[in-house]
Amino acid sequence: MKNRKAHLEARARVLKAMAHPTRLFIIEELDKQERCVCDLTSMIGVDVSTVSKHLSVLKQAGLVQDDKRGNQVFYSLRAPCILNFFGFVEGVLENGTKEHAAYL
Amino acid sequence: MKNRKAHLEARARVLKAMAHPTRLFIIEELDKQERCVCDLTSMIGVDVSTVSKHLSVLKQAGLVQDDKRGNQVFYSLRAPCILNFFGFVEGVLENGTKEHAAYL
DNA sequence: TTTCTATTTGGCTAAAATGCCAAATAGCCA
DNA sequence: TGGCTATTTGGCATTTTAGCCAAATAGAAA
Secondary structure, rough: OOOOHHHHHHHHHHHHHOOOOHHHHHHHHHHOEEEHHHHHHHOHHHHHHHHHHHHHHHHHOOEEEEEEOEEEEEEEEEHHHHHHHHOOOOOOOOHHOOOHHHHH | OOOHHHHHHHHHHHHHOOOOOHHHHHHHHHHOOOEEEHHHHHHHHHHHHHHHHHHHHHHHOOEEEEEEEEEEEEEEEOOOOHHHHHHHHHHHHHHOHHHHHHHH
């Protein structure tokens, strides 16, 4: 059993890992299919090292897993249903309060 | 219709607003009942100005709303169901993949 | 082995986030 | 008005992020 503070910190860590446009993009793509770093890099258009670091953040948060095959590393979502989750975020943005209920 | 990049950025903004232990605490408390800044401050134990700034972050993200009454400002959740949402985060932390399905 | 491709890590700079204190605002009550 | 209480804002120091380049690693193929 964790205390409340630890819980909050743990939750915040996961949310923080998701809270970046590039990492959200990666999550969306991995929801469709696993991808190697170079695939993601060419889709995103930033330096490979940057993508690698984003993947490392996601992995450390427990959101993705990696599988080395040959000289490539394939990443995939550990929780494929992560995306259902975003409908909510959308609701907040588009604003009314009623919409949210539909998502949850 | 927004393009994909704008969507990702918008989602990231909301997630980022939630990605802090103190702000998650505030969200949990506001889910129970509205609170004025001084209530939250005494519960949290950091400087009032810090709490005020956290609330401002949450408000700008569209997560909370404020209501000034007398010389106090009461904050409340705009989307009271936000918390259902956390079961998922918990699942990621505790790790298996199957658990997640239950939350979503 | 040498070379080439894929990925990660280290180093660095610039930008953003935290949190404190002090000062400014706003509303209440004597 | 004057003094309180509640809240926000500005300024500042410290820490964390993000992203690039260069160097290190790992595996594949010549």
